[in-house]
Amino acid sequence: MYQNKEGSRIQLNRRQLFSAFGTICIxxxxxxxxxxxxxxxxxxxxxxxxxGVVAGFLKDGELDWVRAYGWADIERSIPISADTLQNxxxxxxxxxxTALMQLWEEGLFDLDDDVNQHLPFEIKHPLHPQTEITFxxxxxxxxxxxxxxxxxxxxxxxxxxxxxEQWIREYLLPGGSLYNAQENFEEWAPGESWRYCNVSYGxxxxxxxxxxxxxxxxxxxxxxxxxxxxxxxxWYLKNIDSSKHATPYTWIERGExxxxxxxxxxxxxxxxxxDPNAQDxxxxxxxxxxxxxxxxxxxxxxxQLSRYxxxxxxxxxxxxxxxxxxxxxxxxxxxxxxxxxxGKRTQGLTxxxxxxxxxxxxxxxxxxxxxxxxxxxxxxxxxxxxxAFTNTNGCGPGDITRFILNExx
Numbered sequence: 349m350y351q352n353k354e355g356s357r358i359q360l361n362r363r364q365l366f367s368a369f370g371t372i373c374i375x376x377x378x379x380x381x382x383x384x385x386x387x388x389x390x391x392x393x394x395x396x397x398x399x400g401v402v403a404g405f406l407k408d409g410e411l412d413w414v415r416a417y418g419w420a421d422i423e424r425s426i427p428i429s430a431d432t433l434q435n436x437x438x439x440x441x442x443x444x445x446t447a448l449m450q451l452w453e454e455g456l457f458d459l460d461d462d463v464n465q466h467l468p469f470e471i472k473h474p475l476h477p478q479t480e481i482t483f484x485x486x487x488x489x490x491x492x493x494x495x496x497x498x499x500x501x502x503x504x505x506x507x508x509x510x511x512x513e514q515w516i517r518e519y520l521l522p523g524g525s526l527y528n529a530q531e532n533f534e535e536w537a538p539g540e541s542w543r544y545c546n547v548s549y550g551x552x553x554x555x556x557x558x559x560x561x562x563x564x565x566x567x568x569x570x571x572x573x574x575x576x577x578x579x580x581x582x583w584y585l586k587n588i589d590s591s592k593h594a595t596p597y598t599w600i601e602r603g604e605x606x607x608x609x610x611x612x613x614x615x616x617x618x619x620x621x622x623d624p625n626a627q628d629x630x631x632x633x634x635x636x637x638x639x640x641x642x643x644x645x646x647x648x649x650x651x652q653l654s655r656y657x658x659x660x661x662x663x664x665x666x667x668x669x670x671x672x673x674x675x676x677x678x679x680x681x682x683x684x685x686x687x688x689x690x691g692k693r694t695q696g697l698t699x700x701x702x703x704x705x706x707x708x709x710x711x712x713x714x715x716x717x718x719x720x721x722x723x724x725x726x727x728x729x730x731x732x733x734x735x736a737f738t739n740t741n742g743c744g745p746g747d748i749t750r751f752i753l754n755e756x757x
Contacts, residue, residue, distance in 0.1 A: 398738050399595075406733035407731065431651050434647065435646065439722055444549050445487060447568055448552055483555070487697045489544050491545065492539075494534050504636055508638060552642065568583065596740070619636060711725070721741050734750075734752040
């Protein structure tokens, strides 16, 4: 049973769910082992209630193959594809980092600078005002900033009304309408401990605007998206073709919405009231955005994102355009940036590794938001990578990228 945001329901059986399966084989490599991938993804979609999946494999400087399963829009029977757009969640953070590290290459700041050297106001930790917050702290989740309830409350349909500067001022400066010393900061001092933080990336993007003197969306278009041929990619909904955007679905089971919580707020369904008496099924989210958009709200497709990842796998250059220097790519993927972050995670500059194949670290990033789960993984020394997008939350796309890289087909 599937529900749109107006509450109407659509019956969809197993055969219909998988009838929108499609494959693009770009090389002959898409052959023998593909059947095992199909079975794996079909079983995962059925068991975990996933409307649509797009998966791809990067090898030898190309998107070797891409496969699509299921629906971008259930109600309108629109199949998902490699060109379907969606918000990619926290994979977006790597673009914010890329933009900033381009400016770092130009010698405009140092990773261990106090960020207040570059701000028109001072941001201080209320419990540790003498401790500097550095770029490196922000890029490695050591800044002791925290996603408070104001963060979770600002998911809204359409593009944000607050500018990035307004958001940072209101959230991080005493006296701001969203300032809460207890909720917005950790108890420990910057540099002392690790905790994942989204707000840090809004601050990083704002710093990028100040250093480059160019609005962040405009900077990314001119220095990242257009040079890489990512012409359908944007931070803002107003700049994309919404007819090509996947519907982000929240799975509702026994009245409970399957989705992330940010700032202590379960996000459930954005833009629609959840019916606690509704039968199990999908409910559509609106297309939403956030004032802190550089942390997780980039809109792109698997085919477009592959161009960016191939640039990383190619030492920072692709098609005659140098996105970053090879040594800057290496700086991103240094285990030495980690100082005991949680679990098995090895923290680089934004990118992290939480798995190995043999003795090789697998670097990447995931994304999680209402109606989406995404994952990218890469092994630069082998020149391979994997992408998985889904248009629902709570379904572990990292299982898919891990399967692809382990099979290496």
